[in-house]
Amino acid sequence: MSALHYARPESLADAIAILEQYGPGARVLNGGTDLMVRFQKMQVTPEAIVDIKRVRDMSDAIVWDGDSVTIGARVVMTRLIRDERIRRRYPALVDAASTVGSIQIRNRATLAGNICNASPAADTVPPLLVHGATVQLVGSSGSRETPLDGFFLAPGKTARAPDELLVSITIPPHRSPYGAAFGRLTRRHGVDLASINMACAIDAERAVTFAFGAVGPTPITVKDTSGALADHTVSDAQRDAALQALIARTSPISDVRASAAYRSAMLLVIGRRVLAQAQQRRADFDARE
Amino acid sequence: MSNADAHSGITHSGIIGRPINRVGGPERVDGTYRYVGDIKIPNVLHTRLVHLDCGRARIHSVDTSAALQMPGVRAILSGKELPASVKRFGPANRDRPILAIDETTFHGEPVAIVAADTVWAAAQGAAAVVVDYQELPGIYTVEDALAPGAALVQDPALRPNSAYKETNILNEWKFGWGAVDSAEADLVVENDYTFPMMTQFAIEPFTYAVEPTSDGITVYSAIQHPNYLQRVIAEFLDMPLSRVRVIAPDPGGAFGGKQHAKFEPLLAYLALRIGRPLRLELTLEESFQAARRTSAQAHIRTGFQRNGTLVFQDVEINYLIGAYEDIAGRLVAKGSYAGGGGPYRIPNVRILARGVFSNTVPSTAMRGFGLPQMNWPVECQIDEAARELGIDPVELRMKNLPEYGEVFMPQDPPADGRWAETLRKGADAIGWGKPLPPGRGRGISMGLKLGPTTGASYAIVRLHGDGSATVLAGTSDMGQGARTVYTQIAAHELGLSPQRIMVVMGDTQGVPFDLQTSASRSAVFMGNAVLRACRDVARQVQELAAEHYKADAVIVEPGTVEVGGQRKTFDQVMTDRFSKVKGEVIGSGSARAEYDETHPLNGRPAFYEVTCTAVEIEVDKETGVMVFHKLVTVADVGRALNSQHVAMQDDGGAIQGLGHTVMEQYFMDDRGRVRNLGALDYRIPTTMDTPRELISLHVENGDGPGPYGAKGAAEGGILAVSPAVAAAVCAATGAMIRELPLTPQRIWEALHT
C-alpha cells in the first residue's frame, strides 16, 4: 500500500495536472462534508486528495451577468443562502440549500460538492434542475459547459471525467413571471437526509417542470405536457392525475429511510404542496414586476 | 470557567435543593474535560477490531500474514489463536469469549484485534486481515428463537445448570398475585405491542485503555461500575483486587450501556501478552454493535369493571436479548415485575416474562431497565379502556392509584408517595380537558419503576487542616450530576461553601467501594453514605473541639460547634487544632441493602420512582409527520437535592424517550446485519425535534429514604413517553398504533393503508 498523497495546489493547471496523474485514484476535496465522512469510514480509499480550497481560480463568488447568475465552485451554502439577490430570484434554491445539514455543515458544504457527490437525494439538485442550470468543467483537454440534466449517471457517478474540475454552476435567465418551490420529506425535523425531495418551476409560458430526488438512481427532471398543472381552473382530480403522470416516471425503492409505497404516496402529497407554492410565487412575482 | 468559579459566592446555607450549576459542567462545554480518550499513555499501541459483514458465521481460518506486513502493525490476535485457558467473562454468567473463537454469534462480534503504532495503521491492518468463513443462518427474532426445533444460539455447555439450556430461552419468570382466571371483568382489552431494538447512543463512543504495570494492571474505561469492572478483570486474570486499578473518568454519557465490561478483558489479555499498553476507541458504528436495549413483544389482557376499576392484568412478554446473557436476567425480571401492575392497585396480576437469546447485538441495561418495554403496553391498555368505557383517561388512572401508605403489590413496600398529586400536576400543566385546535391531540401516562433492591455504597470524607474537604465516592458522574449533589450534601453538613469541596471519583485505588451507578440509586445510597461520612466527621470535630478548647462542645447546627459558650465553625476548629503539627479528620459512611431470599426479586425496593408524562402533539395526516407542541414530565422525587438537576434529568429522559417513541430503531436484514449503524440512518432527536415547550416538574413531600427525604430520580422521565404520545396520536388522528416507533411512515400507513 502506498502512502496517501495530499495536495493543495494553488492554480487550476496544477490541480488538473495532479488529477491527470492519479486518474480515478484522485479525489477532489472541497468542503469535505461528504468526502471526509466517506474517507474516515474507508468507503473511499483514494491515492491522492486534491484540496481545491487554495486554488486561485476556483471562485467563491456569485457573479451576475444580466439575469443570469454564475456560482463559483467554492461557494458554500451559507454564502448562497445569505445572498440577497439569490434570495429574491431563486427562493427554491435557497430553501433547498437551507435544509442541507446544520449551520456547521452549511458553513463548509459547497453547491459544487453537493452536485459532484451525485447523491440521488442531494437537496440543491432538484431546484438547479428545474432552473435549467449548467455546469462548467475544466480538464486537461480544455473546458466545457454541460446541462445539469443528464450530468448524473448513477449514484455517486457523474459525466465528469477524472481529470476535470467543476468550476462553476450557471443558472440561465428566466423571463417573468416565474415561480419555483422546493419541498422534501425527512424522518425528523433536524438534520436529516431526504426520504424524497423535489422542486417545481412554472415559467412565463406556464410550462411546469418538476425534478424529483431520492426516488431513482439519479435525480430526474420531468415536464408537464398536459397543461393541467399550470391551470388554476382544473379540478383537484385532474391536477392529481397530471401529477401522477409525472410521478409515474420515478422509480422509488424501499430502504431504511422509507418504503417505496410511502415514497410514491408522498410524491403526490408534497408535489401538490410544492406546486401550490410555485404557483403562489409566480403570482407574487407577477404582482411585483 | 472552573468549578470553583461556577460556585463562587454560594454559601452552605440553604444549599440543599438549590439549583446550583453542575460541577464539571463548564469543562464539558469548553472542551477541557479529560475523557478516557484524552488520556495519553506513553508507548501505547492503538487497536482496531476485525469483524465480519454478517449476522452469524463459522470461522475456518484467520490469515494475518499480509496485515502483519503493513507499516506500523505490531501485533494481531485472533480468536483462533486463543489458548483454551483464556476465560470467558460476563457480569452474571461468564459466557462471553474475548474474541469469537469458532463462530461469530452477532453482526459485529470481533474475530481478531490488530495493534499498531497509530489508529490509522491499526485500521489499515484490520482491513488487511483475511478471514475465511462460512455464513450461517441465524436467529434474529423472537419467533425464530421460540420456533420448535430452532437452532440454539448458545451452547448448552455454557450454562450447564440451566433448565432452559436446550432452548433459546435464558429464563422464564412468573410473577403475580390474586387469581386472574377467576377474576370477573366487564371489559377485557387484549392486544399485542412491540418495542424496537435500539441503542443507548452515548455521544462518547466506547473507549478503553489498559496498561500493564510492574505491580499489576491499570484499566481505563468510561464505565458506570468501576468496582464491578475491577472484579471482572481480577477474576479474568486471576489477580487480587488490590492489583487491579480501574481509572474511570466521568463518562460522556452512558445511559446503562456502560455498566459492564465489554472489551476491557480483551485489551488486558493482549496487553499482558505483548507487554505493551493498548487503547481502543470504537467508532460510532461499532458502538452500535457493542450495546443496545432489549427489544420486546408483549401480549396483554387487561380487565376492567364498567366504572373503570382495574380487575386484572395478564401479560406475556418476550424480551429479545443478544447471544450472551450480560445482565438480561436481572433486567427482564425487574422490568416485568414492576411494570406488570404499574403504579396501580390491581387485585389480580399474572406476568410471564422471558429473556430470549438471538444472534443480535448484545443487549444490556438502558435508562428504565426493562420497564419502558413493559410500561408501553400497560399504559396503552388503560387508554384503550378509557376510550371503550367513555371515561376520561386522567380520571380512570386516578381511580386506580393507591393512596399513600397503601399496599398495592403484596410483597412490596406500600405506596411511598402521593401519586395522585403527580398525575394531577401533569394534567394541569398540559391543560388537560381544555379545547384544542384541529389536528392536535393530548395524551397522558404514568410509570412506576422499582428503586434498587440491594446495594452497597461506601464514602470517605476528609476534612482538611484548612477546613476544606475532599469527598471520596465511587459513583460515576455520567451526566446525572452526582458530583454536584455530593458537594451539596457535604457543604450542608460541614458548613462549607461548595467551592471548598472536591469530590473524587473513578479510581478504585483510592476511592472506596460502590456497587454500581445505576437504578437511580446514587443520590439515595451513595448520598446517604456521604451524609453519614460527614456526620462521622462532625462527631470527630466535636470531640476534637472539646479536647482542644478543654470545654464541653455541642454541634448546634451543621458545621458549627458550641464550645464554652462560643460558636465556632468547623473551619475555625480545624485551623486552631492543626496550626502546628498538621493533620485532618477522616470520616466514613456506608449504606447497604441486603439480599432477601423471600422476595421474588431478592430484595424489596428502596423506593418507587413514579412519573407522569403528558404531551400535546399535532399530526400532518397526509404525511404522518408529527410536531410536539408541549411535553410535561412530573417526577415524585421525595426531595429534590438540586431542582435544576432533577428538571434536566427529566427533560433528558423525556427527549430520549421521544427517540424510541418516534424514530429510533435498528433495521436488520435477513442475514442479521444491522443496516443503519451510525448517525446517518439511525435517527435520534435533535434540538429541532424536541417539544416546543418542555416542562419538567416535581413533587416533593420529603418521603424518600435518601438524604433529607430524597428518592431516586432520572429514569422516570423516559418511562411514560411512548404511551402518552401514542394516546395523543390516537386522539389527533383516530389511529391507535401498537408498534414503536411511531415514525411518520408508520402513522401514514395506519391512516391510509
Ligand SMILES: Cc1cc2nc3c(=O)[nH]c(=O)nc-3n(C[C@H](O)[C@H](O)[C@H](O)COP(=O)(O)OP(=O)(O)OC[C@H]3O[C@@H](n4cnc5c(N)ncnc54)[C@H](O)[C@@H]3O)c2cc1C
Ligand atoms: C451531518 C451532515 C448532514 C448533511 N445533510 C445534507 C442534506 O440535508 N442534504 C444534502 O443534500 N446533503 C447533505 N449532506 C451532504 C453534504 O454536506 C453535501 O452534499 C455538500 O454539499 C457537499 O459539499 P462539500 O463541499 O462538502 O463536498 P466534498 O465533500 O468536498 O465533496 C463531495 C464530492 O464532490 C467532489 N467534488 C467537490 N467539489 C468538486 C469540484 N469542484 N470538482 C469536482 N469534484 C468535486 C468530491 O471529490 C467528492 O466526491 C450532509 C452531510 C453531513 C456530514
